[in-house]
Amino acid sequence: MREVLTIAMPKGRIFEEAAELLRKAGYLLPPEFDDSRKLIIDVPEESFRFILAKPMDVTTYVEHGVADIGIAGKDVMLEEERDVYEVLDLKISACHLAVAGLPGTKMSDIAPKVATKYPNVASSYFREQGQQVEIIKLNGSIELAPMIGLADRIVDIVSTGRTLEENGLVQLEHIVDITSRLIVNPVSYRLKDKMIDELVERLSEII
């Protein structure tokens, strides 16, 4: 029996671009891939098993070895510092992490607050700037925080800038550029090196 490569795919906005990339690399993915509520999709023709996870959870599946490889945003990698190899920049879902706030406002002198989905990235960024801040962890709609007085600043993903603009916020600092990465479990890399190398090679050719 051929060995199977288990791939953790992020549901949501990366998914479509990642599937397109795999198809461009010549892998045959079934139609159910594009329109299904299934969380595990086997593609025996390619010896692939896909598991469909929340983007923030992909690194967890790969670190624990229940997925051999996965696709994760660099933002997630920076936030979580997991024990996985990052082997390829897929150059999809490009965006950046930024500090934003209401225009013309200063951070309050006493206990300035920063709202974010990325508490580790945000605290190390402000620490490096020599600024002490209180981090408020949110799970989405981060732009709300300065608008209703929960925080002085936010640290969040910016892509087109539309969300900031439509909510009357401005980008104040650019932290880091983000794209999605192919990540690999270190043990899988030893045991399934041929399959993984082939995938990396085929993807590299079309990126």
Ligand SMILES: Nc1ncnc2c1ncn2[C@@H]1O[C@H](COP(=O)(O)OP(=O)(O)OP(=O)(O)O)[C@@H](O)[C@H]1O
């Ligand atoms: N506006 C954006 N434009 C481009 N890429 C983005 C954007 N927002 C996030 N990303 C990238 O896509 C990844 C997944 O984002 P997505 O919004 O699909 O998931 P999520 O917000 O973490 O999950 P969910 O919305 O399901 O809770 C992020 O980790 C980031 O790398």
Ligand SMILES: O=P(O)(O)OC[C@H]1O[C@H](OP(=O)(O)OP(=O)(O)O)[C@H](O)[C@@H]1O
């Ligand atoms: O610059 P833009 O192109 O407007 O994209 C940026 C927005 O996209 C992401 O939000 P998402 O859509 O994932 O929703 P969320 O607030 O639930 O995280 C991010 O958190 C920003 O809010």
